[in-house]
Amino acid sequence: MAKGKFFSGDYRLVIVKVVAIGVIIFVLYKLATQLFRKKTPEETQADEIAQNNQNFLNGLNDAQPPAENTGSVPMPSITIAEAGNIANIQYNAMQGTGTDEAALFNSLCGLNGADLILVAQEFGIRDERTIFQYYYYELCSSINYLTNCLGHGDNEDFTCGVPQCQVGILGLGGCSELEFMKGIWVKSGLPF
Ligand SMILES: [Ca+2]
Numbered sequence: 001m002a003k004g005k006f007f008s009g010d011y012r013l014v015i016v017k018v019v020a021i022g023v024i025i026f027v028l029y030k031l032a033t034q035l036f037r038k039k040t041p042e043e044t045q046a047d048e049i050a051q052n053n054q055n056f057l058n059g060l061n062d063a064q065p066p067a068e069n070t071g072s073v074p075m076p077s078i079t080i081a082e083a084g085n086i087a088n089i090q091y092n093a094m095q096g097t098g099t100d101e102a103a104l105f106n107s108l109c110g111l112n113g114a115d116l117i118l119v120a121q122e123f124g125i126r127d128e129r130t131i132f133q134y135y136y137y138e139l140c141s142s143i144n145y146l147t148n149c150l151g152h153g154d155n156e157d158f159t160c161g162v163p164q165c166q167v168g169i170l171g172l173g174g175c176s177e178l179e180f181m182k183g184i185w186v187k188s189g190l191p192f
Pocket residue numbers: 093094095096097098099138
């Protein structure tokens with residue numbers, strides 16, 4: 001076909017050619033705008049959160065808990081399935097309006113540092129949050145009796161190995177929910 005003859009000939013064929021070229025240009029334009037489009041601040045932020053979460057998960061793979069008082073680094077005392085079960089207990093305790101602090105703390109209390117790392121791994125990312133991000137979202141960071149942000153801690157009946165959160169007379173004192181949770185997770189050595 002000679003140059004210049006492209007749009008000559010049967011008008012129906014010309015229409016088909018014009019439409020075809022239009023479609024190709026449109027598709028190329030769409031691809032180019034997708035490739036070179038600047039991300040919105042929300043998209044950039046979402047990417048950063050996803051990347052941070054992925055870094056956190058990658059870090060868990062070779063995380064090692066600090067040595068215990070005995071001087072030895074603890075090995076997991078629970079199975080992966082049990083860790084998954086505890087991760088689910090954590091998740092479920094935080095669903096809905098309130099938070100079941102007793103379920104959160106009780107299911108973690110007996111665990112060593114290696115077990116806790118397994119729980120964080122099995123929790124993974126839920127609702128775009130790591131287990132710690134979920135705690136920050138759900139737990140009170142300071143005691144406030146008016147807003148039912150009660151103090152939590154060890155007493156005669158309940159020992160979770162968080163001595164700095166000793167509950168005082170009449171059950172007052174202790175640590176905020178978040179402080180107590182951080183106290184439990186110290187054994188894992190994970191940045192919380
Ligand atoms: Ca909740």
